[in-house]
Amino acid sequence: MNKRIWLSSPHMGGDEIKFVHETFESNWIAPLGANVDNFEKDLGDYTGVKHVAVLTSGTAAIHLALIILGVRQGDEVICSSFTFSASANPIIYQGATPVFVDSESTTWNMDPQLLKTAIEARLKLGKKPKAIVIVHLYGNPAKLSEIEEIAAGFDIPVIEDAAEALGSEYKGAKLGSFGKIGILSFNGNKIITTSGGGALLSDSQEYVEKARFLATQARDDAPHYQHSHIGYNYRMSNVLAGIGRGQMIVLPERIRQRRYNFDYYKNKLSGLPGVSFLEEENGSFSNKWLTCMLVDPKLSGGITREDIRLYLWESQIESRPLWKPMHVQPVFEQYPRYVNGTSEKLFQDGLCLPSGSNLLDEDLERVTSGISELFMK
Numbered sequence: 001m002n003k004r005i006w007l008s009s010p011h012m013g014g015d016e017i018k019f020v021h022e023t024f025e026s027n028w029i030a031p032l033g034a035n036v037d038n039f040e041k042d043l044g045d046y047t048g049v050k051h052v053a054v055l056t057s058g059t060a061a062i063h064l065a066l067i068i069l070g071v072r073q074g075d076e077v078i079c080s081s082f083t084f085s086a087s088a089n090p091i092i093y094q095g096a097t098p099v100f101v102d103s104e105s106t107t108w109n110m111d112p113q114l115l116k117t118a119i120e121a122r123l124k125l126g127k128k129p130k131a132i133v134i135v136h137l138y139g140n141p142a143k144l145s146e147i148e149e150i151a152a153g154f155d156i157p158v159i160e161d162a163a164e165a166l167g168s169e170y171k172g173a174k175l176g177s178f179g180k181i182g183i184l185s186f187n188g189n190k191i192i193t194t195s196g197g198g199a200l201l202s203d204s205q206e207y208v209e210k211a212r213f214l215a216t217q218a219r220d221d222a223p224h225y226q227h228s229h230i231g232y233n234y235r236m237s238n239v240l241a242g243i244g245r246g247q248m249i250v251l252p253e254r255i256r257q258r259r260y261n262f263d264y265y266k267n268k269l270s271g272l273p274g275v276s277f278l279e280e281e282n283g284s285f286s287n288k289w290l291t292c293m294l295v296d297p298k299l300s301g302g303i304t305r306e307d308i309r310l311y312l313w314e315s316q317i318e319s320r321p322l323w324k325p326m327h328v329q330p331v332f333e334q335y336p337r338y339v340n341g342t343s344e345k346l347f348q349d350g351l352c353l354p355s356g357s358n359l360l361d362e363d364l365e366r367v368t369s370g371i372s373e374l375f376m377k
Contacts, residue, residue, distance in 0.1 A: 002315060003316065004316045004317075004318070005316065005354045005359070005366065005367065006318050006354065006356060007189065007318045007319065007352060007354055007355065007356070008190075008289070008290060008354070008355050009358065010188050010189075010193045010195075011250075011254065011357045012246070012247075013246055013247060013249055013250035014246070015246040015249050016242065017246070019242030019243070019245045019246050020243060020246075022034070022035070022242065023035060023239050023242050029237070029239060031216065031235035031236060032238060033238030033241070034238070035238045035239070035241035035242040036236060036238050038245055039054050039242075039244045040052040040053065040054055040199075042244075042245060042248045043199055043248070047174040047175075047176045048174055049182060049202065049203060050205070051201070051202055051204065051205050051207070052199055052201050053199065053200045053215065053235075054199045054235075054236040054241055055197065055198045055211075055215055055235060056198065056233075056234050056236060057086075057185065057196055057197065057198045058161070058163040058183050058185030058186075058187070058198035058199075059086040059089060059090060060232065061184070061185075061198045061200040061211075062086070062087065062090040062133065062183055063094075064200055064211045064214055064215060064232070064234065065159045065181040065200060066091065066093075066096070067094065067214060068207050068211060069131050069157050069180065069181070070130060071091070071094045071130045071131055072094060072095065072096065073094065074095065074096070074097075075094070075097070075129075076096060076099050076122060076128075076129045076130065076336075077091045077096050077097070077098055077129060077131045078098075078100075078115065078118055078119070078122075078133065078156075079091060079100055079133040079326070080100075080103070080133065080134055080326075081100035081101060081103070081325045081327045081337060082102070082108060082135075082137060082322075082323055082325050082326075082342075082343035083137065083326065084163075084323055085329065085331075085332075086185075087133055087135050087163075087326075088100075088332060091133070096130070097335060097336070098326070099335065099337070099338070100326050100327040100332070100338070101114050101115050101339075102114055102325070102337075102338060102339040102340045102342050102343050103342045103343045103346065104342060105342055106143075107141065107142055107278075107281060107284075108137045108342075108343075109134065109140065109142035109143065110134050110135070111340065111342070112146035114338045114339075114340060115147060115150055116150050117338055121338070122336075128154075129156055130156070131157050131158070132147070132151050132159065133161055134147055134158060134159070134160060134161060134179070135163075135164075136160075136162050136164060136168060136175050137164065138164055138278070138286075138288075138289055138290045138352070139164050139165045139168045139258075139288055140168070140280070140284070140286045141168055141169070141175060141286065143281075144170050144178050145171075148178065148179070151179075157179070157180040157181075158180060159180065159181050159183065160176060160178045160181070160183060162175040162183060162184055163183055163185035163187075163198070164185070164191075164290075165286075165287060165289070166190070166191055166192065166251070167191060167255045167287040168284075168286050168287045169284070170283065170284055170285075171284075180207070181200060181201065181204075182200070182202065183198065183199070183201070184199040184201065186198060186199070186244060186247075191254050191255065191287055191289050191357070192248065192250070192251050192254060194243045194244040194247070196240070197236050197244065198236075212235070213229075213231075214229070214232055215232055215233075215235045216231065216233075216235050217231035217232065217233060218230060218231025218232075219231065253357075254357040255288075257357035257358075258287055258288040258355060258357055259286075259287070261288065261291050261353075261354075261356075261357075261359060262288040262291045262355075264368070265291050265353055265364070265367075268364075268372075269293065269368055269372070272372070273301065274295055274296035274298070274299030275293055275294070275296075275300065277292070277293055278292055288355070290353070290355045291353045291355045292322060292350055292351065292352050293305075293350070293351055294346070294349045294351075295308060295349055295351065297349075300375070301375070303374060305348075305349055305351040306321075307374065308351055308371055308374060309351055311370060311371075311373075312367065312370050315370050317366065317367055318354060319351050320352045321347060321350065321351060322347050322350035322351070322352060323343075324347050325339075325343040325344055327339055327343075328344065353367060354367055
């Protein structure tokens with residue numbers, strides 16, 4: 001039987017264990033310590049952001065970002081619809097209302113014109129959004145210049161969900177460094193991983209100090225346990241931060257490997273009828289976290305992305321449909337949305353191909369040969 005090819009599995013570089021050993025040798029098995037401090041420094045140096053707090057997840061980082069920006073019950077927060085639910089769930093945690101905005105077709109990210117339409121519509125209802133959560137889908141940068149200009153014009157802070165986009169760039173600056181607050185994720189399937197983890201980034205020292213305070217149960221400065229605010233258990237452990245330090249060493253190589261996967265797939269498959277790939281815009285650089293292809297059944301002889309997914313699965317190859325938009329998810333379908341059909345079409349026709357940085361050429365050949373075989377049938 002063929003070995004299983006996963007969509008995006010963890011890939012250790014070898015140095016992670018050294019930092020983890022230091023944690024055990026010092027007996028500093030806690031959500032504080034040298035690895036936490038140094039991982040935060042590594043991330044700040046890499047992204048160019050002045051202050052970083054490493055946390056238990058990207059979801060926790062978004063939740064704290066909303067709290068820091070003053071989002072409360074009854075408020076509204078604009079959010080990309082074409083994303084994973086973790087971008088939107090923290091809005092609900094705060095008792096606020098998500099307002100979903102659809103994508104444009106060139107980057108698959110939030111449509112700036114629809115964003116403007118949504119803000120103006122909410123203002124007419126007397127509901128000025130408290131924040132905007134934009135997402136860089138699959139590592140591909142959004143139209144940041146346009147989005148930030150619109151947000152600034154209405155004086156609405158931007159939370160930059162770069163969970164999938166560590167290492168990607170927009171006009172020479174690393175993603176995660178835009179907006180009031182940036183978000184990263186180190187989940188097991190991301191370009192680098194700490195098993196589970198995330199980070200909140202900001203040039204505002206006040207914001208990051210507040211994030212650290214809230215993430216450690218909001219304990220007041222007192223010799224006893226005293227609390228004046230509701231806190232959360234969101235701080236990353238020193239052990240996992242050690243894994244992160246080791247992963248940062250190999251991040252440039254992981255980006256190179258992911259981009260190699262994209263080029264391989266594009267070269268082998270773009271000649272198939274109805275098959276296309278998401279390209280970078282001028283001024284954008286994507287880490288190509290996942291390689292995504294579109295399949296137009298009208299041009300492919302009726303072959304759909306689901307036909308391809310199931311055919312690959314029979315050969316022990318994992319692939320996955322693109323994100324199902326939030327505005328058509330059962331849990332979110334009652335909330336306001338400003339849509340144009342783009343994300344629903346992308347969900348219908350799009351497929352994420354195996355994209356791990358640990359894939360071999362023989363693995364990539366298995367994937368491309370399997371897809372080609374299906375088209376030949």
